[in-house]
Amino acid sequence: MGKALLMICVFSCCTLTGLMVATKLRLRYDCLLGLLNSLRQLRAKMEYSALPLFEIVKRIGDARTSVLWDSFSLQLEKGDAVAEAWKRAVHDASSKEEMFGTLKEKESDALSDFISSLGKHDLATQRKAINVIELQLQECLDEAKSELSKKGKLYSSIGMLCGICGAILIW
C-alpha cells in the first residue's frame, strides 16, 4: 500500500514539474504577446488622443496585462519619474501575475530602456521608439513561440516519462 502511494507521488511530482516548466514557456509567450498588443494600443492612443501618459497607460492592455499598466499609471499619478514608476509597477505586477516573472533579462531590459524614454520626446520620435521596441519584442515573441512549440510538449512528456520511470524503479 505504501509502495503504491509512493509510486503515485513520484509520478505526480515529475509530471507536474514537467508541466510547470512547459507552462512557464506558455506564460512567457502570453506575456510577450500581451505586451506587444499593449504597445500597439499605446502608439494609437498617443497619436490620436494626446492624453498624458498616466491616462494613456490606464486605458491600454488586456485582462492580464492591465495589472501592470494600471500599477504603472498609479505610480505616475503619484508623481514618480517614469523609470522609477515602471520599476515599481513591474515589481507590483510580478507579485500578482506570474507571467511577468517569466520574461528573460534581455526582454525586461529592452522594455525598461524603452519605458524610460517614454514621454520625453515629441510624437515623431516617440513613434520611432515604439517601432523599435515592437520589432525587438516581435523577435522575442517568435523565439518564444518556437520554443513553446518545440520544448513545451517535450518538457511535459519528459516529466511524465521521468514519473513513469521513477514509479517502475520503486516497484
Next chain:
Amino acid sequence: MRSCSNKGWKTALIPYFPKEIREKLNSLPDDVEVEEIRIRIGKPIQILYGINELIVEADNFLVGESECQELLDNICFHSIYAWEDELKNGFITLPGGYRIGLSGRAVIQDGAVKRIADITSFNIRIARECKGCADKVMPYILDVDGAPLSTLIVSPPGFGKTTLLRDIARQVSDGINGARACKVCIADERSEIAGSWRGIPHNDLGLRTDVLDSCPKAWAMGRLLRTMSPEVIVTDEIGSEPDAMAIMDAATCGVAVLASAHGGSLNEVLKRSSLRKITNSGTFKRYLLLSRSRGIGTLEQVADENMNLLFRRENCG
C-alpha cells in the same frame, strides 16, 4: 463684494517642482501674494510679488539643468508628445489656469518654429480668481438695458486684464450688478480665463458660459459664433490681424465682444497696426485702461469709441 485669492497656489503648484526648489518655495511666508515665479538655469529663483521681487539666495542655490528637465517633465506630466503645440507656442497651462511661459532654444523646421527645446527659463504666473473685481467697471460697460457693450481692456502684461475679464464674464453670465443675464462664450486660447484642464473650467464663469479651450482665438470665435449662438464673446490678448477680423465679424453679427490687449496707454493701442483697423471701425464701444498704481487691476481710464474719457482716476498721470 470683492474676494480675491491666489492662496491655493502652493498646494496646486508645488508638487510640480523638483525637491530643492519645492523646499525653497515651501519656506515662503503664506501672506506673500506671489504673482510670478521665475526659474532660470544657472540662476537663483526669482519671486515677483506686487512691485517687489525676492531672489531666493538661501544656501547659494542655483537652478541646475537637471532641475529644469525635471520641472519640464512634471509640467508636461511626463508626456512631451501631448504638449507639442503648447511647446511650439512657448507656454503650458496647468490645471487651475496657471500659465508657464517657456524659453530656450527654438527648433526650426522648414522655416517655421517646430518647438522650443533645451528649455532654460520658466515663468510661472500665479492665476488669481478675483470675484467682484469688475464691480467698478460694470456701470461703464453696460448699455441702458444692461446688455454689455463691446469692450477692450488695455494694460501691460501682469496688470490684471485676464482677472478682470473673467469677472466681467461671470457677472454678465449670471446677470448681476445691473447686467442682463447673457449667453457668454469664451475663446480661451491659453486656458487662462477659464483655467480649464482637459476642457473643464476650474474658475467660476457664471451659469450661462461656454468655453472653447486651447484653440486659436480667431478660429474659436468663428466657431462659437456659428454653433453656440452667443450674446457675448470673451477672449484674451488679441493682437493679430485674424483676431481683429474675427472680432469685427462677431460685432457685425450683433454679438458683444469683451477682449483684452497689451498696451501701456490707449494711444499705444491705436498705434498698433493690427488693432488700428478694429479701433477705427468703432467695434469697441468702451476702452478700459488698467495700471497697478494702487494694486493690480487699478482702473485708470474708461473711454468710449471716440476715445472721449468717461472716467479718469484722480492723480492719474
